[in-house]
Amino acid sequence: MDIIPDLPGNLPIKGRGAISNPTGRYERETRQRTDDGWTRPEPEPGPHSERRPNHETQIQTKDGTKILAEPAEHLDENSCSEKPRNPDTRFLVDASRTVITRNTSPDVPFDRSINPYRGCEHGCIYCFARPTHAWLGLSPGMDFETRIFTKPDAPKRLAHELGRKSYKCAPIALGTNTDPYQPIERRLRITRGILQVLSDHNHPVTIVSKSDGVLKDIDLLSDMAARNLVQVHLSITSLDGGLTRKLEPRTPTPAKRLNAIKELADANIPVGVMAAPMIPALNDHELEAILAAAHNAGAITAGYILLRLPLEVKELFAQWLRAHYPDREAKVLNLVRETRGGRAGKLNDSDFKQRMSGKGVYAEMIANRFAMTMARLGMGRENLGSLDTGHFTPPSAGGDQLALF
Secondary structure, three states, rough: OOOOOOOOOOOOOOOOOOOOOOOOOOEEOOOOEEEOOOOOOOOOOOOOOOOOOOOOEEEEEOOEEEEEEEEOOOOOOOOOEEEOOOOOEEEEOOOOOOOEEOOOOOOOHHHHHHHHOOOOOOOOOOOOOOHHHHHHOOOOOOOOHOOOOEEEOOOHHHHHHOOOOOOOOOOOOOOOOOOOOOOOOHOOOOHHHHHHHHOOOOEEEEEEEHHHHHHHHHHHHHHHHHHHOOEEEEOOOOOHHHHHHHHOOOOOOOHHHHHHHHHHHHOOOOEEEEEEEEEEOOOHHHHHHHHHHHHHHHEEEEEHHHHHHHOOOOHHHHHHHHOOOOOOHHHHHHHHHOOOOOOOOOOOOOOOOOOOOOOHHHHHHHHHHHHHHHHOOOOOOOOOOOOOOOOOOEEEEEOOOHHHO
């Protein structure tokens, strides 16, 4: 049974998706709020007195776990109310020796992927990848969107992996656990470097992004599309700018994403739309409108994913609902439970074939609406066809290609 704790902090933070930074499940240190006296009004100091904040940090060891008291520098001494902090984003280097990740999941259309980054500045509160930050000893909450790991050597390492004698060509998915066009890509151009390697060796790739930043690479993508090497999907969660700003605070507006679909289509790049995630009683009523708007912009196919709330995401999302839509919290969560089998308290189902689309009456209704709209608009998945794997030319060992990066 999933239990939603009443996490501290119910105030949204401008430009951030998560409202708190709960301890990751693999962190050795846990955070615990303490009252340091700043939550109580104090008399005005006299002419010769000095107000000194008490910023004591208590460290307590219990069952081998350190418990750190969080200092209260975010408290407003005048109003005695909590101010949400907006931590700076930090970028760190991920020194992984490989960049291609393999999977055998039967419910995804690829068996390998590349994530140029870990964590994502977009801050989408529902992101199923948030729990991966726990493996790094960080929080799936605020840390996921403010502690971003970059892979500057990814193009070089990719070329090395493609050059192995054992490598067999198949489409690589970009944008599975992180957005390859999150804001830092404008400066680091890691995704651009990866695409260049793939293009140079006629290797097919699929891209999913919420950003119109993909247009920065339209020259490269257009060239790859002419060789049947690329397909792009823009993810649109809502056409409502207000809802989007709360759900995905650092993503481009829906209008910019629709324009990106148009420009990609005009450049003869196969493009589709992902209406994801569909959240019961919050944005699922927009499904038909999203598909129609994307179709009008030039999308030739579409997909959708029902909201998933694995591990820590269920707590973060419930807290987000409580802050932004308290009147809908119970209804949304109850419908999510219904689409995950209807068992008391269950908010996630990791079973293959069901985790993406759910089950039950409500999930079937969404699936039927999607199928009917796809048929009406003529947006069948068959419109994309298969990417070309027959012209792949592996890099030569130790070639000049590696020196470019």
